[in-house]
Amino acid sequence: MKSAVITFPGSNCNQDAVMALKKVGFEVQEIWHNENSINNDIDLIIIPGGFSYGDYLRSGAMASISPIMQEVKRLAERGNKILGICNGFQILTESNLLEGCLIRNASGKFICKQTLLRVENTASAFTCGYQKQQIINIPIAHADGNFFASNDTIKNLEDNNLVAFRYVDNLGNISNQANPNGSMLNIAGIFNKQKNVLGLMPHPERAIDIYTGSDDGLAMFEQLLDGFN
């Protein structure tokens, strides 16, 4: 199974993504953002975390018009799988591949810590390795992770079960205390309508080894390799 990781100027989690993909057995191609083609047989593309273009203007804004993003959009329409992690999520919303926007954390602070997520929808290639409502331990590291959207967008996400993950407490409950960044309805990750595009602020690629805190992210990559059934 073939995958690709896009690197923008300022990306810094691209190697973490490569490592996670290789660990489960993906073939990985690394692609620089100025390139302008991706083969159709690349099954999964990761837009990694970091600070593309130094977060200038808005997080993810300038990367969203890098040449390679035309190809990412083409493949997203084709049904290939796209996973945006952290800055990658911001790039996907700025590209209009996902709805809403990630604004500054409500606390105004950069937050780096383990968070508990509840898996909201397991009917996707990304999440079918988890149980519905399963609580997983995945780290976050961001300043702009506060998910914001219009009321219409929120209604659309909820009505179509497009929320993938929410921040919860250790009992699995949604609460303000469990919400690290002020995200509307504790949203940590969302799908597009076809569920072949997922964006999330937490870093599953940093949760692939118990020795660094958690391996709850592995199931996502393993299932992406095995396929959605």
Next chain:
Amino acid sequence: MTKIRINIALKKGVLDTQGKAIENVLNKNLGYPQLTNVRQGKFIDLELPETDAEQIKKIVEEICAKLLVNTVIETYTYQIIN
């Protein structure tokens, strides 16, 4: 050359952490407790070899839609500042 200033503001209701921090300091540290609703925006200046107002409007609207402004959270106005 026409000089243009594009003013970008966060929409009403979008949390402005910078505005809040500024307000807090103005209120508590600088002794202006009567100041409220502080909001921070940004402006982008640029020059364009164009004098036709319609053409300027078209270009400004295009670059704002494509890059400079995220209409989910922001609004903008622009002015010619020659």
